[in-house]
Structure formats: structure tokens, C-alpha cells
Amino acid sequence: AQSVTQLGSHVSVSEGALVLLRCNYSSSVPPYLFWYVQYPNQGLQLLLKYTTGATLVKGINGFEAEFKKSETSFHLTKPSAHMSDAAEYFCAVSPLRGGATNKLIFGTGTLLAVQP
Amino acid sequence: EPEVTQTPSHQVTQMGQEVILRCVPISNHLYFYWYRQILGQKVEFLVSFYNNEISEKSEIFDDQFSVERPDGSNFTLKIRSTKLEDSAMYFCASRGRSYGYTFGSGTRLTVV
Numbered sequence: 389a390q391s392v393t394q395l396g397s398h399v400s401v402s403e404g405a406l407v408l409l410r411c412n413y414s415s416s417v418p419p420y421l422f423w424y425v426q427y428p429n430q431g432l433q434l435l436l437k438y439t440t441g442a443t444l445v446k447g448i449n450g451f452e453a454e455f456k457k458s459e460t461s462f463h464l465t466k467p468s469a470h471m472s473d474a475a476e477y478f479c480a481v482s483p484l485r486g487g488a489t490n491k492l493i494f495g496t497g498t499l500l501a502v503q504p
Numbered sequence: 505e506p507e508v509t510q511t512p513s514h515q516v517t518q519m520g521q522e523v524i525l526r527c528v529p530i531s532n533h534l535y536f537y538w539y540r541q542i543l544g545q546k547v548e549f550l551v552s553f554y555n556n557e558i559s560e561k562s563e564i565f566d567d568q569f570s571v572e573r574p575d576g577s578n579f580t581l582k583i584r585s586t587k588l589e590d591s592a593m594y595f596c597a598s599r600g601r602s603y604g605y606t607f608g609s610g611t612r613l614t615v616v
Contacts, residue, residue: 420603431595431609432547439603478547482603491537491560492597492605494547 390415390483394495402503407451407466409498411479414460419481421462422492423453426476435477438462449473474502506530510596510608517586517615525581525611527596533606535599536579538571540564540592541610547595553579586615 395410413419423435436447443455449472453464462479479495509528517523529536538550551561553571561569570582579598583590596608 422605424607432607434605434607437603480547482605490535490599490603491549491552492539492547493549494539496546 390419390481390493392479392481392493392495394477394479394498396498397496398499398501400501400503401469403471404468407464407469407473407500409464409477409479409500411453411462411464411495412460413462413479413481415481415483418455418457419483420490421453421455422480422482423447423451423462423464424478424480424494425449426478426497428475432478435464469500469502471502471504474500476500506606508596508598508606508608510594510611512611513609514612515614517613519588519615520585523583523586523613525583525594525596525613527579527581527608528577529579529596529598530600530606531577533598533600535559536571536573537597537599537605538581539595539597539607541595542592550581550594583613586613588615591615 391414393412421438424432436445438445438455446452451466476497476499478497480492482490511526536553539547541547551565552559568584573579593610595610597605599605
């Protein structure tokens with residue numbers, strides 16, 4: 389069964405420092421990959437997604453992620469953290485490339501804290 | 505930008521009562537989903553819906569749960585007899601032909 393592992397349930401960085409949130413997936417075929425952000429008491433907002441094409445994907449708010457098939461990874465990065473980036477980040481996969489369901493399977497989330 | 509709208513934003517109900525959570529997906533989307541997130545835990549898939557029928561459901565989605573798309577615009581999740589452990593944030597999502605899943609802002613259900 390497909391699964392998503394996010395290493396580090398809590399990550400703390402200083403403002404201006406590099407943000408690196410890790411995501412590894414388990415799938416027999418490369419899935420579609422997503423990062424979502426959830427601010428306190430809010431819904432899930434799509435940051436970026438990889439479906440096909442370029443493996444380096446740029447998203448909103450300066451975030452990007454690189455799909456590495458050989459490492460089964462899709463880590464999220466941002467060169468310089470901002471206080472407003474403090475939130476919970478979820479990696480997700482859609483394991484099927486066809487069919488009516490294509491549900492998202494979420495990782496357990498990483499809570500990002502940004503210190504002044 | 506098109507949005508998925510969920511109502512109510514908060515609902516408190518007594519154990520054993522029926523609740524209906526409502527969602528208005530994006531109008532040209534074809535695939536609809538319900539997820540839930542128990543406080544402090546990950547987002548879990550409940551059910552997917554396509555072409556007016558359930559296409560997949562998780563183990564969580566037992567006989568107490570049902571979904572409907574009664575009028576071509578609304579998409580509802582009904583819990584027939586709520587339990588304390590049903591307390592969670594429930595998210596509706598819709599998707600078009602591309603893989604752009606759009607989530608609503610959620611309904612926080614509290615069962616007392």
C-alpha cells in the first residue's frame with residue numbers, strides 16, 4: 389500500500405534560514421505528489437504539486453520541491469524563512485494515475501516554527 | 505479563484521444525534537471527497553464520489569456515514585448517530601480533470 393513518511397513532526401528554524409521539510413513516499417509506481425499548508429484553525433492550501441514534467445516544482449510563497457525518483461523523495465524547501473511561514477505542512481500522494489478515485493494519502497505533518 | 509464552500513464552520517451535537525455536513529464543490533469539478541482530521545492527527549481519507557456514486561471508501565466510513573449529491577451542486581456527508589470519537593475537522597475537496605484538489609475550510613464537529 390502507498391504511504392507517505394514525513395521525517396520530523398516539529399521543525400524549528402530562525403527567520404531568514406533555510407527551510408527543509410522532508411517527505412518520502414512508498415509506491416510501486418511514481419505517484420503524483422503534493423504539499424499542503426495548514427495555518428491554525430484553517431483549511432488546507434495547496435503549496436505545489438508534481439504530476440509530470442520538470443522534477444523541480446515551484447509553488448506559492450517562495451516554496452519549491454524536487455521529485456527524486458531514485459530516492460522516492462519530495463522534500464520541500466524555501467531559501468529564507470519568514471515568520472508568516474509558521475504553520476503545519478502536509479505531504480500527500482495520489483497513488484493512481486487513472487480511475488475515478490485518486491484519493492490523496494497524507495503524511496502525518498510537520499509543524500514548522502520560525503524563531504525571530 | 506474558485507472555492508469549495510463548507511457549512512457550517514462549527515457544529516456541536518449530542519452523542520447519538522444525526523448531523524449533516526454540507527459542501528458546495530467547484531462547479532465544473534467531477535470528483536468529490538470527504539476527509540477528516542482528528543485534533544492533532546493527520547488528515548484521513550473517508551470517501552470519494554464520482555458520477556453520482558461512491559467510488560471508494562475507507563474503513564472509517566462505516567454504515568453510520570453516507571454521502572449524497574442531491575441537487576447537482578451540494579455534496580453532503582451525513583453521520584446518522586454520532587459518537588464522541590466522531591469529533592474532528594471534516595474537509596470536503598473537489599477535483600477537476602487535472603490533479604488540482606481544492607479543499608474547503610472545514611467543519612469542526614464536536615460531539616458532546
